[in-house]
Amino acid sequence: MADSDAPLIQLRRIIKTFGEGPTAFQALKGVDLEIAAGDFIAVMGPSGSGKSTTMNILGCLDVPTSGEFLFKGVHVEKLERDQRALLRRKYLGFVFQGFNLLARTSALENVELPLLYRGDPKAQRREAAMAALDKVGLKNWWDHTPAELSGGQQQRVAIARAIVTNPDVLLADEPTGNLDSERSVEIMELLTDLNKNSGITVLMVTHEPDMAAFARTIIHFKDGLVERIETGHHQGERVE
Ligand SMILES: Nc1ncnc2c1ncn2[C@@H]1O[C@H](COP(=O)(O)OP(=O)(O)OP(=O)(O)O)[C@@H](O)[C@H]1O
């Protein structure tokens, strides 16, 4: 189904309206965007500018009111709900603020969840989940529950869970929002490593210039539109 020459992701004139009638609110007013495979992107912009709305559309968690969303050349906006869910499971990984880990469940079982939903057999799940925990540096913590892990470690478990299915794209909405700056830098280094060494395209929302500094492309949102895109940003350089 995929067209290998197409950009990984294209958004064309994406409009998203919440509500109807006089109280309707246009959160996205015609977003145009192209995302190349292998990029590491930081999405920035004021509160309410449409960052999460865009991430939710890209993550197939929500649908645009109008406009086109192409993933590997496939028109996602024309897919049925279950086809979109398949695309999500096969190609996308999510890390959202607040971790969303199951509380009384070990790190290993948390990471296994997406594979359980997919119906992978137990032995295969264990192996893949341990490999993902190893990638995020938590192999020796597999049997700990979230309460027994630090905020940074919990976020690592959430990242392991997002990458256990080998996604093409990792979508992270404020992945360091709950962390102190030292832990935040560790998470950024981990995302950089996944981008460089596992070839995962990373798209992350952040309010913090220090975190955006890790990205190669920076997309600035304003009032429901892409205001400006900085390409070829040197990783580690200051972001204004
Ligand atoms: N489900 C919804 N129903 C109604 N309005 C919504 C809904 N989701 C978002 N909005 C509105 O759309 C606008 C954009 O919201 P969005 O969550 O995308 O902002 P954001 O850029 O992620 O902001 P923040 O930095 O605060 O997370 C906001 O004005 C918000 O109130």
Ligand SMILES: [Mg+2]
């Ligand atoms: Mg948001």
